Amino acid sequence: MARTIPVLEIFGPTIQGEGMVIGQKTMFVRTAGCDYRCRWCDSAFTWDGSAKEEIEQLTAEDIWQRLEAIGGRRFRHVTISGGNPLLLAALGELVALLHEKGVQVAVETQGSRWQDWLLDVDDVTISPKPPSSGMDTDWAMLDSIIRKLLADQNRTRRVSLKVVVFDEADLAYAKEVHRRYPGVPFYLQTGNADVEALDTNALRMKLFDQLDWLVERVAQSDELNDVHVLPQLHTLLWGTKRGV
Ligand SMILES: C[S@@+](CC[C@H](N)C(=O)[O-])C[C@H]1O[C@@H](n2cnc3c(N)ncnc32)[C@H](O)[C@@H]1O
Ligand SMILES: Nc1nc2[nH]cc(C(=O)O)c2c(=O)[nH]1
Ligand code: SF4
Numbered sequence: 401m402a403r404t405i406p407v408l409e410i411f412g413p414t415i416q417g418e419g420m421v422i423g424q425k426t427m428f429v430r431t432a433g434c435d436y437r438c439r440w441c442d443s444a445f446t447w448d449g450s451a452k453e454e455i456e457q458l459t460a461e462d463i464w465q466r467l468e469a470i471g472g473r474r475f476r477h478v479t480i481s482g483g484n485p486l487l488l489a490a491l492g493e494l495v496a497l498l499h500e501k502g503v504q505v506a507v508e509t510q511g512s513r514w515q516d517w518l519l520d521v522d523d524v525t526i527s528p529k530p531p532s533s534g535m536d537t538d539w540a541m542l543d544s545i546i547r548k549l550l551a552d553q554n555r556t557r558r559v560s561l562k563v564v565v566f567d568e569a570d571l572a573y574a575k576e577v578h579r580r581y582p583g584v585p586f587y588l589q590t591g592n593a594d595v596e597a598l599d600t601n602a603l604r605m606k607l608f609d610q611l612d613w614l615v616e617r618v619a620q621s622d623e624l625n626d627v628h629v630l631p632q633l634h635t636l637l638w639g640t641k642r643g644v
């Protein structure tokens with residue numbers, strides 16, 4: 401019997417709005433459930449119970465059919481996000497099926513859990529959480545995840561670290577992460593403090609101010625020389641709308 405996966409959203413084609421493969425045309429599969437409760441989570445509906453009626457238990461084959469139904473032949477890249485997809489062992493079946501179909505797979509996770517299928521993912525983004533999130537980092541777990549990904553040379557894969565930065569304490573945390581894993585491509589992302597904003601233009605202004613501040617702080621740092629600074633492009637384009 402094929403195992404099922406709790407799914408909250410399947411959408412696209414759109415573009416990856418964040419991190420290492422920003423701009424990549426992709427479909428999204430958003431799973432339900434998270435082991436964290438970040439204060440500023442822009443996808444809290446995946447874990448706070450507010451969308452529990454919308455969760456569907458789908459097999460990998462069901463998910464493929466949905467992707468094809470909405471994406472047709474207009475995609476060859478799928479991003480799995482959440483919640484934390486790494487809570488779900490059954491996602492290994494989806495990763496394998498997508499590869500069989502000739503589709504590349506990306507995953508977004510915070511680096512708190514491991515599944516062996518992560519080794520099969522093409523674009524792995526690990527996003528440890530800074531102090532403003534209210535979460536604590538399990539450094540031993542993060543070390544072990546990075547070590548396993550870097551040790552396995554069996555397939556071509558892109559791995560990156562991405563830290564959301566709201567303030568000086570977050571910036572100090574980002575430096576700590578970058579120092580600890582110097583060889584891993586490192587991304588700093590502007591934080592969106594207003595995840596329920598209704599006025600997209602006003603939100604854009606705030607996000608550009610935040611980006612301006614972050615670029616300036618990185619420019620002044622002698623520890624952050626080999627890093628990338630990015631906004632959430634999808635938030636600049638579409639505000640806090642779901643499913644884009
Ligand atoms: C919703 S999370 C889901 C995947 C996984 N739980 C994680 O946090 O990496 C996807 C990405 O959105 C980022 N994110 C969530 N809320 C945000 C906010 N308010 N501003 C900026 N980035 C945010 C997270 O840091 C993460 O990189
Ligand atoms: N376009 C777009 N890009 C994204 N990158 C990461 C996302 C996420 O919520 O994980 C996301 C999202 O929800 N939409
Ligand atoms: S780890 Fe990701 S999905 Fe979970 S609460 Fe934090 S930002 Fe949201």
Ligand SMILES: [Mg+2]
Binds near residue numbers: 442443
């Ligand atoms: Mg998002």
